[in-house]
Amino acid sequence: MPSASRTSKHRTYTIQEKRKALVLALNIGTEPAADFLNYPRRTVQDWIRQSDAIFDFKGAQTSKSLKGQGRKEVVPFAHGLLTFMKDMRRDEEPLCTTMMLEYIKTNHRCWFNNYVTGKKSIVSADNAIMRLLQRFSKRLLNTRNKTAADLETTWVKFAIEFWGKYGSRLTPSTIYNVDETATYFDTPPKHIGRKGVATAPPSSLFCTGKKLPILFIMKGKPGGTIEMDELPNYLQVQGHIYCVQENGWMDSRKVITREANATVCPLPANSTDVCQPLDVGVMGPLKNTASVVVNRLSEKRLISIKRTIRAWALIDSECVVGSFEKATPRYPVVEV
Known part of the structure; x- marks a missing residue:
């Protein structure tokens, strides 16, 4: 009886092994390095073509890929759209795909036009974009929801772990919380997302109740009219910071542990x-306080900043302290 043929297992290599092979190939040549390491020559040649990416890779040395090989996100502004959806629900506003589509048409018109171009008809284009938004909502929002019991369990567990790990060596004045939310200058925050361009102000708090300055991120072209003509006229008080980015969101991060000598404590997934x-007791009062109607776009942006600053000033220290105590109670009480 003929034996079944055995398929050879594809060998994989870590980033560390690839870098060592590249250094050796640089010193003695590609073929001698491949023979010495008993690696396929074609494999080493492929690594040489990717040498810049391999040496620039910031991940773990034991990783066997450069990452990024997975399915690409169809919606390039997924972060902004997801935050818009969360803001709508946090403000107890009805959320449907029509409102999501209105957000896209207002803030990402070029992407929308490119997406519907080439569809058979207007009806076909509408059906395609609606199905896309429904899949997006189901994949990134609905499937992340937790039951009230699960949230309570996560909340208690996180509070116990946080104070057990940091309570003995951290004082309230050394505990910060940072969050990012959107404000829209065309409409009051009570109806956020109907129209307008967003500013996304990341806000920071001390556990003691002290509020830090706001970083306002304006949607626009860096070096353009908004940055050159409008930013100098914004309120340069209380240390608030202003910048311009094309997507209007925080789109990069710095190594906080190294640059600020801080310990980052990640929050449990899907439980903010x-x-x-900031989510528990600050963002709601902040948005409810800010409301104004203006005309010109430049005025709208400036008024949006002013009303956010005024609302930020009205948040008292008791509200901040209460938010920390409610989010991470030192002695959580669970009703049974």
């Missing part, structure tokens, strides 16, 4: 409603 102090 109960574990994020």
Whole structure:
């Protein structure tokens, strides 16, 4: 009886092995290095073509790929759209795909035009974009929802772990919380997302109740009219910071541990409603306080900043302290 043929297992290599092979190939040549290491020559040649990416890779040395090989996100502004959806729900506003589509048409018109171009008809284009938004909502929002019981369990567990790990060596004055939310200058925050361009102000708090300055991120072209003509006229008080980015969101991060000598404590996934102090008791009053109607776009942006600063000033220290105590209670009480 003929034996079944055995398929050879594809060999994989770590980033560390690839870098060592590249250094050796640089010193003695590609073929001698491949023979010495007993690696396929074609494999080493492929690594040489990717040498810049391999040496620039910032991940773990034991990783066997450069990452980024997975499915690409169809919606390039997924972060902004997801935050818009969360803001709508946090403000207890009805959320449907029509409102998501209105957000896209207002803030990402070029992408929308490119997406519907080439569709058979207007009806076909509308059906395609609606199905895309429904899949997006189901994949990134609905499937992340937790039951009230699960949220309470996560909240209690996080509070116990946080204070057990940091309570003995951190004082309230050394505990910060940072969050990012959107404000829209065409409409009051009570109806956020109907129209207008967003500013995304990341806000920071001390556990003691002290508020840090706001970083306002204006949607626009860096070096353009907004940055050159409008930013100098904004309120340069209380240390607030202003910048311009094309997507209007925080789109990069710095190594906080190294640059600020800080310990980053990540929040549990899909539980910011109960574990994020700014979400728990600050963002709601902040948006409810800010409301104004203006005309010109430049005025709208400036008024949006002014009303956010005024609302930020009205948040008292008791509200901040209460948010921390509610999000991460030192002694959580669970009703049974």
